[in-house]
Amino acid sequence: RKEVEQDPGPFNVPEGATVAFNCTYSNSASQSFFWYRQDCRKEPKLLMSVYSSGNEDGRFTAQLNRASQYISLLIRDSKLSDSATYLCVVTAGNAGGTSYGKLTFGQGTILTVHP
Amino acid sequence: ETGVTQTPRHLVMGMTNKKSLKCEQHLGHNAMYWYKQSAKKPLELMFVYNFKEQTENNSVPSRFSPECPNSSHLFLHLHTLQPEDSALYLCASSFGTGSGQPQHFGDGTRLSIL
Numbered sequence: 351r352k353e354v355e356q357d358p359g360p361f362n363v364p365e366g367a368t369v370a371f372n373c374t375y376s377n378s379a380s381q382s383f384f385w386y387r388q389d390c391r392k393e394p395k396l397l398m399s400v401y402s403s404g405n406e407d408g409r410f411t412a413q414l415n416r417a418s419q420y421i422s423l424l425i426r427d428s429k430l431s432d433s434a435t436y437l438c439v440v441t442a443g444n445a446g447g448t449s450y451g452k453l454t455f456g457q458g459t460i461l462t463v464h465p
Numbered sequence: 466e467t468g469v470t471q472t473p474r475h476l477v478m479g480m481t482n483k484k485s486l487k488c489e490q491h492l493g494h495n496a497m498y499w500y501k502q503s504a505k506k507p508l509e510l511m512f513v514y515n516f517k518e519q520t521e522n523n524s525v526p527s528r529f530s531p532e533c534p535n536s537s538h539l540f541l542h543l544h545t546l547q548p549e550d551s552a553l554y555l556c557a558s559s560f561g562t563g564s565g566q567p568q569h570f571g572d573g574t575r576l577s578i579l
Contacts, residue, residue: 354507382565393555393570394508441565452521453568455508
């Protein structure tokens with residue numbers, strides 16, 4: 351089983367649509383969770399951290415379900431500029447071990463927003 | 466634009482060549498990382514340095530040799546690479562290696578092995 355698993359997509363949605371991405375992780379000791387965004391042929395950039403209570407940043411809402419080891423990202427009112435690959439990222443919580451803080455990336459979900 | 470600068474942006478080399486990738490961060494971070502991104506595969510962590518000391522080598526072949534002279538600079542020395550080493554190599558940095566510290570990435574070096 352992959353450590354971090356995402357639906358690779360691609361998701362093709364019209365402008366203004368709402369789209370949701372899901373991610374599952376296998377390490378129950380994972381402590382920190384992020385969504386990164388990667389544009390074509392560019393570097394990954396932090397989109398938002400994911401907190402236990404869920405958090406929102408403008409049109410983006412992230413949710414975490416520790417019991418199910420599941421993370422989600424909801425994008426409302428999609429813009430053309432949202433087209434990118436969205437990477438689910440998890441860090442282990444193995445305090446004292448070398449894996450502490452190590453980022454593990456999912457393969458990414460491709461989103462294309464069209465006019 | 467980015468606080469993490471990588472050079473060169475593109476590199477084509479033969480299997481017998483020796484080359485080096487360079488990364489410099491201007492963010493005051495003390496941890497630096499090398500990642501490999503191959504087509505249709507997740508980013509793979511290669512090496513981690515914290516305060517110039519290597520804290521992780523993720524079973525990387527010895528044909529990749531990292532060097533971290535200080536907290537702001539990181540190199541990846543390459544020699545006798547294989548065609549399957551063709552990939553995007555990304556450098557990242559963060560404030561420490563603790564869980565919860567987001568990493569900032571450079572633009573990457575796109576490496577092609579002939």
